[in-house]
Each structure stands twice: as structure tokens, then as C-alpha cells.
Amino acid sequence: MPHLPSSKDHPARLVLDWTQWVWPGPRRVFSEDELARAGQQPWPVSIDYYVLSNVLVLLAINYREMSRHWALLICIAAMALTLGVLGLARILWRRPSRKRLNLISYAGVLGIVLASAPFAHPELSSPELTATLKANRDLVKFVAVFGMSVFLVTYTSFLFLTFIRVQQIEARLRELDEQAHALKLARRLATAQMQPHFLFNTLASVQHWVDTQDPRAGGTLRAFTQYLRATLPMFERESLSLAEELQIVRSYLEVMQARLGERLRWELEIEPGLEAVTVPPGLLLTLAENAIGHGIEPALRGGRVVVRAWRQDQQVVLEVEDDGMGLSSAEPVERLGLSNSRDRLRQLHGEQARLSLLPRAPGALAQVQIPWSAVAGGPAA
Template identity: 50%
Template sequence: MISPSASPDAARLDWTQWIFPGPRRVFTEAEILRTGLGRWSTGIDCYVISNVLVLVLVFYPALPRELLLVILIGALAMAALGLAVGRMLWRQPSRTRFNGAAVALGVLMVMVTLAMTKLGLRDQARDLLPFIAGGMTLMVSSWWFLTLYRTQQIGARLAELDAQEERVAMAQRLATAQIQPHFLFNTLASLQHWVDTRDDRAGPMLRSLTRYLRATLPMFERDRLPLEQELQIVRSYLDIMQARLGQRLSWSLDVDEAAKDKVAGASLPPGTLLTLAENAITHGIEPSLRGGHIAVRAWLHEDRLRLEVQDGGQGLRAGACEGLGLGNTRERLRAQFGESARLGLEPAPDAAPGCLVWIEVPAVAAE
């Protein structure tokens, strides 16, 4: 009896599997390339051929002596054929290819048996029939399990990549939302006041804000952003904040001159460095009455790209923990670069005031 909660698809029996077995899903070449899964291993070839030789040795006493060489050559030829079909199914697993290979193997075995009969080897063909049937069963079963395994492997990898891309997309939407409303409102309020009072600072701030918005609004639609563009955005942001905070804020931006082209050509999830700069202002400089200095640095350290944002603000408080911005950035870096990406938050070095947040990713992956 079928439960009322069971879906119609679960209750329906797929009769096609009796006559045309195999997984229904067919992957495109683009999907298979996207998975990045490994190629066919030569170790499988060595394993199969060595097992064929072992089987021949095991059944040696039962084999007709006059056909021993022919059987050995035939077994190796069938192993090579089985491996060739296995590679085909590995590249593109589908029920059509599996069933086509199984039918072709059956036809081939029938033709071999008929040929032996025509050549007057009826008795030998009858003696070899159990071995032929056993070999066919073993080969078709191997193809069947290979097709199922490969289909599940590719499907699982695609599902993992889809979930990963969804996490990255969600992180990007969160990063977009992190263009802080209070930052924009406060900046516009300052700008309006300076315009009303005909303050000379209004013009430069308006130009910096325009550059900032023009760069930041569309950037989160992309998976990666060149570091050179990210640095321009950070410059515009720090220009705006320096105009607002006045003498409470000073900043510097240093890029490794020895590897300037490689550093500038690297790419990261959009908003990565901007988030670090925003955190330094929000949690380091603004709460401090005396303000402080923001130092942004980018350079190559051995085979890794390192980014640092150090502020001279109030420093890490006792019990401070990673906030949404840094947690979001860490997740996006992990989605792009895997476990090789690192992000750290620590007190400023050399007993200096403030704190230091840094990012390291493989330079080759960043390029």
C-alpha cells in the first residue's frame, strides 16, 4: 500500500530499466569539464590486465592446451577492449553508451563462437562457452558499476559547485548590502552642509563620492575584480573619510614596486580590500577621539599575495570577535581559493596602537 504522502514519481515503477538500464541523466561536455575531476588513471589499466593474467593462471588446468595461446591473446584483447569502453564511459557516462557497448559485446561473442564452429572447433567452443559467458558477465557488470559510479561522482561534484556558487552569490549580495547606509547618509549630510556653507571641501568630496559609487555599485556583479580597480575604490573611500574626519584620519597605500605589475594584475572577490578598510575606519578610527593612521599594503611574499590593512585606532578590545564583514570575506575567499586562502586579525605589530588584518592567497590562483 502506498502512503498518501508518497509522491507520484516514487510510486511509479520505471519499466524502461528492465530493457534499457542505466542512469537517465546525461551530462554535457561543459558540465564534465566544469567538475575538474581527474582523468582516467593508468593504474586501472595495470590492475585489470594483471587480474586477467591471474585468472588465466587460475583456470589454466581447465583450459584446452591446443588453444592456450589463443585464449591468452583473446583474454588480453578483451581486456583492452573492456578498458577502451571503460574510458569512453568515464569520459561521458550514459545509459545509451552503456547499453550500446553491452549489445556490441554480446554480438561480438556470438560471432566469435560461430566462427569457431565454422572452423571445426565446435567442441572447443562448447568448452569455452562458460568462460566466454563469465567474461561477458564480468565485463558488462564492470561497465555498469563504472557508469553508475561516474554518474554519481559527476552529479555530486556539480551539486557541490552549485552550492558553492550559491554561497558566493549570497556573499556578494551581503557584500553589496555592506555598502553602509550610515556611511552614505553621513557623507551626503556633510556634503550638503558644505554646499550650503560654500565650503571648499564640497567639490573634492563630491568627486571622490562619485568615483566611489561609480566603481562600487556594479562591482559585485562580478566574481573577481582586479586588485588595481579595488585599490582605486579604496583610495576613493579613504579620500571621502579623510574629508569627513579631517585631521583625525591620515592614510597611505603602498604596493610592492618590485612586483607591481603582478600585484596589480591579481584579482580577488570584489570588495575584499574595501571591507578591510571599512572595518578599520568603523572599529578602529571613528571610536578613537584622537583618530589614527590607516596603512594599506599589497605585495608578493614568496609565492603568495599578501594584503594588509593596519589602523592606528583603539585596537582590539578584550573578547572581540570576528564580525559579519570579516566572516563574509573569509567565506568568499574560501569559495574562490579553497583552504589555501587565509585571513587573520591581530594586534598591530611592534606594540603600535591599533590592529592589523591581513589576507594571503596563492599568487598563481590570484592571477
């Protein structure tokens, strides 16, 4: 049967490609990583019910046409064959490929040839079987026609199943690639949005302190250098360990404390053993920037920022809390730059991971909840 056209197939190539007439199927071959990434959709069980119910109906319709001696055996054989076919369909669903499709198909052809040999050449069989076949010629014809029909329907179904499944996995891979590309662009955009304001203000402060020989210049420049060394490449990575992320946050807070002076106080409260927990790059940094930019800096009195991390039951909880200006009811939460962080957190740890922004009196609390089962590389429970 000829190969069905795909987006990469040219009509002339289909005509000239003689292999599709003897070895049909999709050309795309998925690697183990691609199947693990995009091929985990469950088998639609409704197909089992549909096929089994139709086979039962066909057997019921043709039951009177069968010999009483063979009816029960034919019914049992038909149901066993149907279950076997559905099992092979599940194999093609999990790992669709041109090679697997044709091996199954040619194995079916070989099985039919071997099974039909006694019917096609009764003289090669025992006298008893020869006499039985001659006495039941109508049954033999029925079985032959029915068997051929079943094979053609099964083969066609397998062929379409393989093509549809390959297209489904290809579409899912494209979707995942587009999501990854969008997140990569979002990370770069976050870097572009984060750096100019913070970098220029910090450099201006350091330049002023150098000109005035302020002792804060040396410490601020060291913290600023550590911050740049850590943050410039971090948005190219899919994840950071909590220890790496906290080092970036620490450098940022040290720089901001040098700039704000006594108006900023900060603490890190980290439960031991969580250093290897993975987080999206810049997650806590974004929350710390929001706490200072929207909470501490607008407040004349300044305020305090606390970064916490601990394990609670089956979750890892990360928090950034400030006692600054708090949330404005007129300002949507998404304006605080958290939408991108939510998307990246969901991409890394699944739909159960949560990022919430809660009001405090005074201030605000940003809380991240990561299921312990989803923590890649986390410490043993």
C-alpha cells in the same frame, strides 16, 4: 536492460519508454563546461586492483581445466581483455553518457559475434581448425560460457558505473550551484550591511557642509559619487581586478578622510605589474572598512591606514594595516566580518589562498596571501 529510475523519471514513463530496452542509460548529457567544472574526480585505482586480483584468482582456479596447449594463451588473452575493459571503464568515468555506454556495449557484442563465428560454424573454417575444435569441445564450451559470463558482468558493471557517475557529477554540480548561490546571497548581504551606515553618515556630512558652505562638500561628493558608481554593481561580479578594487578603496578612503579630517591618514603602496590580479569584489574594501571602523574611528587620536600589494616569491600579498585601537582579546576575529571574505577568497583562488588578521603594536594587520599559480589573468612571471 531497462533504465534505472532517477529523480526525474516517472514509473509510467519507464514502462512506455521502449528506447531504454535497446539503448539503455541515463538521459542526462553533460556539456564540456559541466564536465570541466564538476567531473574532475580521479578514477578510484582500487577498482583496478580488485578486478585484476579477481581475474587472477579465476584463472588460477580454472587453470587445470584448460588444455596445456591453450592455457598460456588463454591467460594472456584474459589479462589483455581485463586491461582493455578497465581502460573503457576509465573512458566512461571521464565522460559518462548513454551514447558512449551503448557504443561500447554494441561494439563488444559485435566483437563477440565475430570472434565466435569459427566456433559456431566450424565448417567455414580451415580443416585444421575444424579438427582442433572438434578435439577440444570441452574447451570450446568453457570459453563460450566464460566469455558470455564476462560480457554480462562487464556490461552490467558499465551500466551501473555510468549511472553512478552521472549521479555523482549531478550532485557535484548541485553542490557547486548551491555554493555559488550562497556566495551571491552573501555578497548581496554584504552590500546591504555596508551601505546604510556608510551612506547615511556620508550624506549627512555632505548635507551639513553644503548648508554651511564648507569647501569639503564638493570634493567629498565627487569621491562619494565615484564610490557609488563602482560599488553598487560590483557585488554582482565574481571577481574584480586589483586595479578596480583599489579604485573603490581609494574613493572610500577619500570620503572617510573628508569626514574624519586630520584624524585619518592613508597611503597606497602598490607594486607595479599587479593590476590584473583578480580578487573577490569588496575584499580590500572590507578590510579597509574594518581598519577604520574598528581601529581608527574609536581612537581619539585617529591613525593611519596603509594598503599594500606586492609579489613575494610564489605569492601575491595584499595587506591593510592600521595603527588604531588594535584587536581586543575578548572579541572574536570572525566578528570583524572576515568569514565571508575568506569564503569568497577560497572560492576564487582555492584552498591555498589565506586571509589572516594579526595584532600590531599599535593597531592590526589584515593580510591576504594568494598563490601565484592561482592568480587568474595575472602578469607573466
